[in-house]
Amino acid sequence: MTGAPSETTAQTEILARVDNGIGILTLNRPKAINSLNQTMVDAMTDALKAWEHDDGVRTVLLDGAGERGLCAGGDIVAIYHSARGDGSEARKFWFDEYRLNEMIGRHPKPYVALMDGIVMGGGVGVSAHGNVRVVTDKTKMAMPEVGIGFIPDVGSTFLLPRAPGHLGLHVALTGAPISGSDAIVLGFADHFVPHHELGAFTQAVIDHDVETAVAKHAIEPPPSKLAAQQDWIDYCYAGATVLDILAGLRDHGSGESADAANIIEGRSPIALTVTLEAFRRARELNTLEEVLVQEYRVSCASLRSHDLVEGIRAQLIDKDRNPTWSPVSLTALTPADVEAYFAPAEPDLTFEGERSA
Template sequence: MTAESDEVLTRVDGGIGFLTLNRPKAINSLTHNMVTIIAKALTDWAHDDGVRAVVLTGAGERGLCAGGDVVAIYHSARDEGHEARRFWFDEYRLNAQIGSYPKPFVAIMDGIVMGGGVGVAGHGSVRVVTDTSKVAMPEVGIGFIPDVGGTYLLSRAPGGLGLHAALSGAPFSGSDAIALGFADHYIPHESLAAFTAAIVADGVDAAVKAFSIEPPPSHLVAQRDWIDECYAGETVADIVAALRGHHEDEAKKAADLIASRSPIAAAVTLASVRRAAELDTLEDVLVQEYRVSSASLDSHDLVEGIRAQIVDKDRNPTWNPPSLDAVTDEDVEQYFAPADPDLTFEEHK
């Protein structure tokens, strides 16, 4: 498929570059070709004085983007992983390109925004959520680890909120997204058409000022006490034990959720988020994520997780190692070995 595909619609209206992810039947899941189209459009517009800002939206009613094309990753992982590595290499470079974009980049995070959707939205300079936003980094449920710069955002969330989102993989609201640092502004879904029209007419700052409202209280922030306490544990097993032992029902639910996830993916996720906190830049974190993602292609759990959740849909994965106690430090450390080749960003410097 060429970069002339209709999977991403690009247009310039009144000095605003519009990118519309256009696979609505797949909730706009990202293909490699879509990544290529977006990156080229952003490069062209960065040097075009006739484009003042960029607006990213998703076609259809269900959401901005449900993530990457996981079935393609599944088939690639079963065939030496070359295509998956190439996809991630270009996808993560796009995430970095968005993170350092020289013009306002408005991401409208309406409806479902998960995984790769966070990657193309969460690093923008103006991130808008709505009353329909359903945001998540659900990778642990398929034996994978949060990527696309997700661990950069998760590691910088207040207290234990980022680890809770990462290890549970559970979706969170627009209000929660703002509290976690995944978004900036809350605009009612019904106002989005008027908001985008105002961007063209009056500019980004004026449009945000005219349409953003105070978000409802964050459900996750209200639970900071038990989240911060329980997610302070050294290992995932410690965290699950603390959650199980807590009197809050929500804590017990989180324990059950994490216990159902891939043990190795959960352990590597914990390490990834904590190590990301020590890295200075989004690009540094993306290099780490590329190593982890590349290593995951050789794991049992990525193929098994996608099989169980997406391909066969029996929702009954057989994880290996089978339990958190069976995961060793060496198992985790293998995921952080340099990739060959490693991710680089020369053209973004």
């Protein structure tokens, strides 16, 4: 066993150990489906920095404690309380979390993410930017942010707009869960390993290497239900505005399109519209870093909005599932409302120091 991270984070919310040259990071809040908090982001960052230059570590592997999933996202209740105050804790969390996402995306060693069970929000950020991303028959992935008045983040607006056709936009505007097979089609994952073989897969990585583990345990994924719907999704989501997209979904007349329209109509109007605009701007950006800077600005703007606090209240605090959005409708939005989300943050997200760390 090598490296300081295993000594400083053992028995805490991040477990870090090195086994035969494999640096293993385990998200360790199983009762919260391993939801990320500031302590966990800091511990992962410290471990990855140490292992980046440690010749005793040849590969990094990420998994989650418990049976429910890798990670259900960020600690949304903590974001809620920060947003009701001065927002400083939330801004610091996102600043550090997005820098961690970028660090994962450029890590010089193989980064194996076991995306088993629930993988949502921040869980996508610590897994989908790795270079060996494994899903299973138990994977249930989602970016459900618009349902709480937030906008997809953690680098998802780098990946989703680059998915085939308009599949990524459908996933973002509905927040609907997707399977492991769907995740591969979207570009969020690479390999499909049956859930019951994950332990053997991990042991093969430890005993041999990533290539051997993949060759022995990865299988052809089942057909993607999402990909099978691409024809109507591409047609309906080609609209210029969210209102146009809704009209396309209603006009299509299928059960799937009607279900999507019903879901979208219950989401935050400003979050939906900013998400669509963020997609379009992200397509013109070339790097994950650039997209994360845009996402940080959008996230910080969300702290000043009515809908983030209201959405979290309705879903997780009072749990009445009946948010009152403001502006109340898509037609009540102005271009200035949307543009305000893309203004530079003070201070803005930077990656200075990360390259030399």
